[in-house]
Amino acid sequence: MRRSGALGGVCAALLAVGCLHPGSVQRAYEGDVVEGRFIEPDAYASYLRGAIAQAQGHAPDAIAAYMLAAHLDPASPEPWTRIAEVRCAADARGEAAEAERDVSHALDLDPGYARAWVARARCAEARGDVATQRDAAARAVALDPAGDGANVLLARAAGASGAAVAGEGAPVASVREALVALTVTARDPAIAWSALAQWAEAHGDVALWSRALVELTRAAPERRDALAHAAEELAGVGYVPEARAVAAAALEASQVPLPASLPLAARLAVDHAIARRDGAAVRRLATRGRLSLDEAAGRAVLAGEPALARDLAAPLAAADPRALGARLVLAVVDGRDLVGASRPTGAEAPASSAALVAFAAAALREGASPEMRARLVALPRAPIVAGDDRVVRAAVDLVSRGGLPAAALPPDGLVELAVVDGSASLPAAAPDDPRLDPRHRYLALALSHPETAAVRELGQRLRAVAGVDPVVAVAAATLLLASPAPVAPDVPRALLARNPADPLLAAAALRLAERAGDTDVARRARATLSALGQVPRRVD
Numbered sequence: 001m002r003r004s005g006a007l008g009g010v011c012a013a014l015l016a017v018g019c020l021h022p023g024s025v026q027r028a029y030e031g032d033v034v035e036g037r038f039i040e041p042d043a044y045a046s047y048l049r050g051a052i053a054q055a056q057g058h059a060p061d062a063i064a065a066y067m068l069a070a071h072l073d074p075a076s077p078e079p080w081t082r083i084a085e086v087r088c089a090a091d092a093r094g095e096a097a098e099a100e101r102d103v104s105h106a107l108d109l110d111p112g113y114a115r116a117w118v119a120r121a122r123c124a125e126a127r128g129d130v131a132t133q134r135d136a137a138a139r140a141v142a143l144d145p146a147g148d149g150a151n152v153l154l155a156r157a158a159g160a161s162g163a164a165v166a167g168e169g170a171p172v173a174s175v176r177e178a179l180v181a182l183t184v185t186a187r188d189p190a191i192a193w194s195a196l197a198q199w200a201e202a203h204g205d206v207a208l209w210s211r212a213l214v215e216l217t218r219a220a221p222e223r224r225d226a227l228a229h230a231a232e233e234l235a236g237v238g239y240v241p242e243a244r245a246v247a248a249a250a251l252e253a254s255q256v257p258l259p260a261s262l263p264l265a266a267r268l269a270v271d272h273a274i275a276r277r278d279g280a281a282v283r284r285l286a287t288r289g290r291l292s293l294d295e296a297a298g299r300a301v302l303a304g305e306p307a308l309a310r311d312l313a314a315p316l317a318a319a320d321p322r323a324l325g326a327r328l329v330l331a332v333v334d335g336r337d338l339v340g341a342s343r344p345t346g347a348e349a350p351a352s353s354a355a356l357v358a359f360a361a362a363a364l365r366e367g368a369s370p371e372m373r374a375r376l377v378a379l380p381r382a383p384i385v386a387g388d389d390r391v392v393r394a395a396v397d398l399v400s401r402g403g404l405p406a407a408a409l410p411p412d413g414l415v416e417l418a419v420v421d422g423s424a425s426l427p428a429a430a431p432d433d434p435r436l437d438p439r440h441r442y443l444a445l446a447l448s449h450p451e452t453a454a455v456r457e458l459g460q461r462l463r464a465v466a467g468v469d470p471v472v473a474v475a476a477a478t479l480l481l482a483s484p485a486p487v488a489p490d491v492p493r494a495l496l497a498r499n500p501a502d503p504l505l506a507a508a509a510l511r512l513a514e515r516a517g518d519t520d521v522a523r524r525a526r527a528t529l530s531a532l533g534q535v536p537r538r539v540d
Contacts, residue, residue: 041178043072044199047079048182051195054082055188059090077106077113078202084119092126099123112457113202114143142454143438143461179208189219197230204464210234210242214249221253228258228265235268236387236437238465238472244272248281251288258289263385266291267299271390274303279311291352294325295382298354302390306333313355324348324380325355332362342375350380357384357394360403377405386410386435396420397503412440418447419474420503420529438462443475450482470498474508487516496525503529 050065063086070079084102087095103123106116117140124132179196186192197212213234217227231247234240247268251258258266266289273281274296286296293316300309310333317326328351331341342359351359360376384391392413398404399413400421409417411433418426430436431444431454442458449455459479462472477495480487492512495505510525 041182043069043076043079044179044196045182046072047082047199048186048192048195050079050082051198052186052188052191054086055191059086062086075109076199076202077109077116078199080106080109081113081116081119084116084123088119088123088126092123096123096127110202110460112143112461114140115198115202117143141434143457180211183212183215190216190223193219206234206239206242206464210239210246213246217246217249217253224250224254224256225259225262227253228262228269231268232262232264232387235264235389236439237462238439238469240268240389240469244268244275248272248285251285255288257287260290263290264387265289267295267385267388267390270296270299271303274300274305274308277305277308279308282308282312292325294323294329294355295352296354297329298325298352298356298358299390301329301332301358302354302394309333320349321345322347322349325351328355328359332359338363338366339372339375342372342379344375344379348380350382353382353384353388353395354391356381357391357398357404360398361394364398364401364403373402376403381408384408384410384413386412387437387440392416393502393504400424400503411435412437415440415444415447416471416504419443419478420507422507439465439469439471439475443471443478446475446478446482450479455479470502470505473498474504477508477512481511481515487512489516489518489521492516492518492521492525496521496528500524500528 046065046069050062050069053059053062053065063083066079066083066086070076070083073079080102084099084106087099087102092099100120100123103116103120106113106119110116117136121133121136121140124130124136179199183189183192183196193212193216197209197216200206200208200212213227213230217224228247228250231243231250234243234246247265250265251269266285269285269289270282270291273285282296282300283293285291286293293312297309297312297316300306300312309329313326313329313333316323317330320326327341330336331338338359342363356379363372363376384395386392387410392410393416395404395409396413396416397420399406399409399417406414406417406424411427411430412435414424414427415430415436417424426444426447427433431441431448433441433444436444438458439462442455442462445452445455445458459476462469462475466472466476473495477491480491492509495512496509499505506525506528510522510529513519513521513525
């Protein structure tokens with residue numbers, strides 16, 4: 001089995017969390033190679049029958065089908081999790097021992113499977129065991145801070161207490177199509193696609209997972225908000241291109257504006273349309289996602305689409321003289337006077353975060369004067385959304401170069417800043433901040449508590465994206481730095497080769513190269529970071 005260079009290099013840094021394992025299959029997503037387990041179609045067929053029976057309230061049939069799925073795919077935690085759910089729903093007290101045995105079996109297979117911890121918490125709640133409910137929900141929240149079900153169970157508990165797989169050469173594409181065919185022929189498309197999404201998630205097949213979610217938006221548009229939330233979860237574990245596709249499908253499924261509680265999904269959807277250079281879709285999705293057009297235009301600038309950015313910003317600037325964000329975008333894409341564009345008139349609406357970040361980056365590239373830097377800090381701006389990689393990564397670079405105050409960063413940006421800027425420290429409460437997605441919580445724990453079980457569990461959960469997601473790769477590199485083991489020379493080289501212009505990767509590569517004694521990689525990493533020393537450090 002062929003291993004990509006980037007993935008192979010980063011695997012050396014993963015320490016105890018490991019890399020590829022027996023029975024895994026590599027799949028290509030967006031040009032990168034990631035890992036997932038082989039999915040047996042017969043096992044999924046049994047699982048699908050169980051999901052349909054469970055939805056129809058036929059507990060014995062559901063358990064029988066799930067048991068067969070577990071027998072056919074003994075490495076999957078999902079059938080055992082479902083069996084426990086069915087038992088608890090049917091008779092929480094009478095079947096408590098059996099349900100606990102089933103959940104324990106699921107967690108033996110994958111201790112980091114948040115859904116199994118949620119099942120344990122729900123079973124405990126149903127039988128009135130508040131202590132177990134609280135502990136299991138807390139584990140689920142730690143593994144998936146954005147999971148609504150786990151957080152609700154934890155809140156309830158707090159209120160109640162007052163406190164064998166196929167070989168590596170399997171034809172992955174044909175197997176995936178066989179699973180889809182089984183789903184397509186099911187009597188209830190919504191139940192079938194939902195079952196396939198959960199099955200694929202448990203098996204690490206992100207292509208199948210995202211495809212099922214996209215199809216589910218068409219089969220069950222009334223579940224649009226839940227699917228938009230699923231897109232945010234996909235992005236939080238490192239599958240950003242797939243998350244954008246799911247978010248776009250969710251917003252296309254309904255003309256009703258997306259709730260303000262899902263700001264990241266709206267941005268992911270707009271980014272999907274920007275990648276396709278579809279201006280009409282950008283406007284449509286921005287409206288449904290409650291995003292301003294200057295936010296969409298700023299995102300187009302950051303995505304390297306200046307013509308699209310101009311098309312979005314120009315009508316807004318012409319129609320509304322208070323549209324500061326549109327004015328800033330046009331100054332960047334048309335090469336206008338940046339100083340003049342940022343001059344306050346006293347009547348501006350706050351610029352969107354994307355427009356402001358795009359403008360500030362252009363100003364620093366032109367060698368902003370102290371007056372201009374002060375103006376950048378003072379410009380009225382909307383807050384940056386946590387988890388928004390497109391804006392957060394650029395904002396971290398700006399903060400480290402004195403173009404924005406550190407207070408402008410959301411929690412995940414502060415975690416990245418602790419890596420990029422040697423003078424920045426990680427906020428003490430960062431690892432426990434519920435706004436952090438799993439990737440950034442992994443990085444925060446790697447920086448602050450590298451020896452804990454929580455790091456190992458998150459590393460296990462995220463290992464498949466270590467070769468494609470820079471945050472996960474840097475977290476793994478940080479763990480390697482915390483270990484007394486020697487650093488292999490290919491690890492810093494692989495990090496730097498992935499994107500030599502990314503300051504997050506360059507900062508981690510520099511520290512690893514110094515540890516490994518690789519002067520060439522260290523020199524090249526310093527060249528990437530040298531601009532950070534040529535301008536004033538961040539402003540607070």
